[in-house]
Amino acid sequence: MSRLDPVTLSVLASALAGVAEEMGAVLIRGSYSSNIKERRDCSTALFDAKGRMVAQAEHIPVHLGAMPEAVAAIMDRDAAPGDVFAINDPYSGGTHLPDITLVSPVAYGGEVIGYAVTRAHHSDVGGMRPGSMPSDSREIYQEGIIIPPVRLVRDGEYVADVMDLLLANVRTPDLRRGDLRAQIAANNIAEERVGELIERRGRETVLAAFDEVISYAEKRTREAIRDLPDGEHSAEDCMEGDGTTDEDIPIKVTVTVDGDSMRIDFTGTAEQVRGNINCPLPVTRSASYFALRVLLPKDILANAGTYAPLTIEAPAGTLVNATYPSAVVAGNVETSNRIADTVLAALASFAPESVPAQGQGTMNNTVIGSRGWTYYETIGGGQGASYSGPGPSGVHVGMSNTLNTPTEAFEMEYPMRVERYELIYGSGGEGAQRGGDGIVRSVKVLEGASLSLLTDRRRHGPRGAEGGEPGRVGRNLLNGEELPPKVSRDLDEGDVVTVETPGGGGYGESAHDQSS
């Protein structure tokens, strides 16, 4: 393997990141649904021929760790130039069913030199409820159509039978067709751009760059880990019920730092549950990667090397490595946040100044719908305070970062009215630095409808750090009466649903505490 000089490395790292970014631009530009186009619930990446990620353009952290499994899954299936594979099965490389991943071999001169990958959250993939985000699924079959790795395109031609089968199982087939077409266009641009790079720089140089950017990222991650003291620290947290029970469900993690490598072990975590907050392993990986990235210098590239120094142990059959056919749709959107919180809590023992206090730790998933319309929203809350400053208020803090729906757009679109959408001043935890404030959002329905809430942190507030106070817990209310964290209800005309989101934890003892 030829070693690249520091200049070529830098230029090609930039060019490869540019390829992933352009894939993202093509996908967002070409997609039909607002979930991808506006909320940017999608990610794109370029992999090498060995199935290692070379460059990624990410918009959503929860997509981070799950792509390599998807690529590995299709490498077993004789992928040939001109093929495009689709996959969403959480038990063979997916995360939850709405996230459909397309993988294409990238060929040069007839030889497969890498893979282009796009992952997008499709707003409906069938299943028991519109929007494919049911709060009450008990096995994966209820959550939508399951797509194992199958060819959607073979030798440049659509495989019509597969496309027809897929579209027959979703509620909005035209949008799905359009979004899938945009994903294919994004995969195609990768092959075109990598081809151009090879024409300009030479095949050997570009392939060497794949190796080099990966080992470069690994080197930088190892340096960051080496800066941490060696040792072993554990942390424990919990989910507040799974929709079938309100019991706390523990998540336990032990992080070991040994020189320049890190091990994250989830032994001790609860068994998988009957509700749908289970996580397939890729989701657990994503959440662990997220926690690691919070510690790393922000200019490190994201690729296979970034995560190479990390090993993850998650016993099969537990909440963090659920087995088929457990329901998993909320693992991706709720449990993932708690896994990240727990790993960060353990990491804080190694580097207390680099890890903020806990943020709201939930996406407050709210689904209201009736015949003919479905509204899905996630609501921001308080971020934890940090060594360097107070926690931001009213933001997404963990594995999501999607935009809100403007009230004026909301009221023109749905038979509902927003009565209140404000910060809850003082809901962030006290401390030398205050936690960020949560949000209160009250919605009145103007006709009968059904409600699903998938929320957490309603009993245990986000913890403070270094002596800071916890943030205030969230609350769910129907006409002023408190509801459980995970719940489905029928609503009458005039009912008011209020979601109060948690405040972030404080950081450090407040001056008041120190003086007393």
Place this chain on the structure above:
Amino acid sequence: MNEARLGVDVGGTFTDLVALGGGGLITAKVPSTPRDQSEGVMNAVEASEVEASSLLALAHGMTVATNALLERRGARTALVTTQGFRDVLEIARQNRPSLYDLAMDRPPPLVPRDLRFTVEERSGPDGEIEPLDEASLEEVVSAVREAGVDAVAVCLLFAFAHPEHERRVGEALREALPEVHVSLSSEVLPEFREYERFSTTVADAYLAPKLAAYLENLAGKAEEAGLPSPLIMQSSGGVTGIDDAIADAAGCVLSGPAGGVVGAAYVGSLGGYKDLLTFDMGGTSTDVAPIISGEAQTTTETVIAGVPIKLPMVDVHTVSAGGGSIAWADAGGALRVGPHSAGADPGPAAYGAGGEEPTVTDANLFLGYLADGTELGGQVVLRRELSEKALTALGEKLGLEAEDVALGVVRVANAEMTRALRIISVERGLDPRDFALLAFGGAGGMHACALAEELGMRTVLVPRAGGVLSALGLAISDIRRDYVSPYLSPMDGVDAEEFEKRFAEMESTAAQDLTDPEHTRRADLRYRGQSFELTVDADTPGKLEDRFHAAHEQRYGYSMEDEAVELVNLRLISTVPVEKPDLEEPEASGGAESGRREANFDGEWIEVPVLDREKTGQGSEVAGPAIVEFRESTCVVRPGWSGKVDAVGTLVLEKGDE
């Protein structure tokens, strides 16, 4: 020069002037005066020696509004909003600015919590839901009085369609607090989506008092000097009178960059190049912009200093990389360039003013693109030995010779610029190979040929007036005002009479605001359910849908002929065109080659001719490798490129076949 139009552009370092009239062009350059930009304006007029009484117009581009936003030095501003929605400005769109830096927050809102007040009232999509409570209005008025603010933004839900409550609140505030500036969201930006409308309106209130003070001061000085009343460049790329600029403060935040883009479009068009990507590389930042069919493009998606301002603004993309960007070795052993900049002080190592880290300028000097001993602005002298020292020191960290470091710095910087140019072309559905690259700014010409090669572009344009292109753009800008009327309706429900009536109303307002304006009717449309719009020409409602499908195809690569299309806004652009003179480039005076020097191309030192642009003229030819020295910048003609100076003074370079 008689009957000339003046353009005066205030930049970070210099204030540039162009006087244009009778085919002639006079330029002047004086230091900027940051404390009061108008002093630099008057100094520039004096330096140009134009006769004040003979001038047709004085157009001005400035950074007063931009700087006030960037430095958060606007007026103390209050917000009055609907009960239950006090924090729209702070929640924003609820996304965090950095995925992994959890401590990073968005820039603070322009109005802090204790200056946000609510009134009891509510309107919805169909009009009033809850009447405006006069008692709560009285309380708010006295709270605003006690807060001692200079400006108030009134932003109520659904006021874009039902402005009655906002008007009543505005009336009460103006009556009780006549000295306080009041901005209403229904006047500043009558469009739906509350966060962006509130943000734009608050920016307007926040900037208006400062801008008013500055512009009134400037107007006074101009009058004293016998100059025409200044016209002010707006972010949209058109100029307007002082009073209108003050009334539309949020529309002035891109006053500076707009001139450059308009100037580039003008110069390109004169030479017959109407589809351009502009590349303006300065000391600390680089602006790139697309120009299509000779027109600067506008967008309503601009965010400045964390504040979305949803008014039409020239579509400029800025990256913080320029000649002063510092090269460094990161912990992984890669050569990196920027984002830190040496700025003007201490500046690149070559300045000898204390900068010890090598910059892009140092690399260009070492490679022979810039001449050793070049004087900048009559003050700084570039010293190649200092650049070499800095490059050598960095090379020791990377295991490279100084020469390889210098070549590397240029390649890494070019990689960043290439990405910026891709963003404004590919992401907008444009193929850069269909465009010419128009380079200006101090460093633009040095990098243009290499960037064009990266992007597969075959034509590079370097205008003679590249150093003062913004001022030139000001001098030829049309007077312009933008109007918008919200009209939310499915296309098949659009009433042709209503459509005509709304445009007629806007046109009659425009006729009062401007003298004999020309009108362009446009409309924002979207597919039902989409959450973004595209703007198309809208002379009659009949052709709107077809145009929308075509625009969607161009921008997003597909259209959906079967989907329902919705009308969102009607827009009127009213302009009073000014006469745009031709530029005339004299014949060459002969003997353009001022010398030869060694320059490095792709690792090879070649002795190349150095041409003095001031001595070349219409028809002068150049074949790469060569260097052409302009008055304020340098153009590197790479091997394989050749061209000549055209009739309007632009150096047109073409890439030969390989």
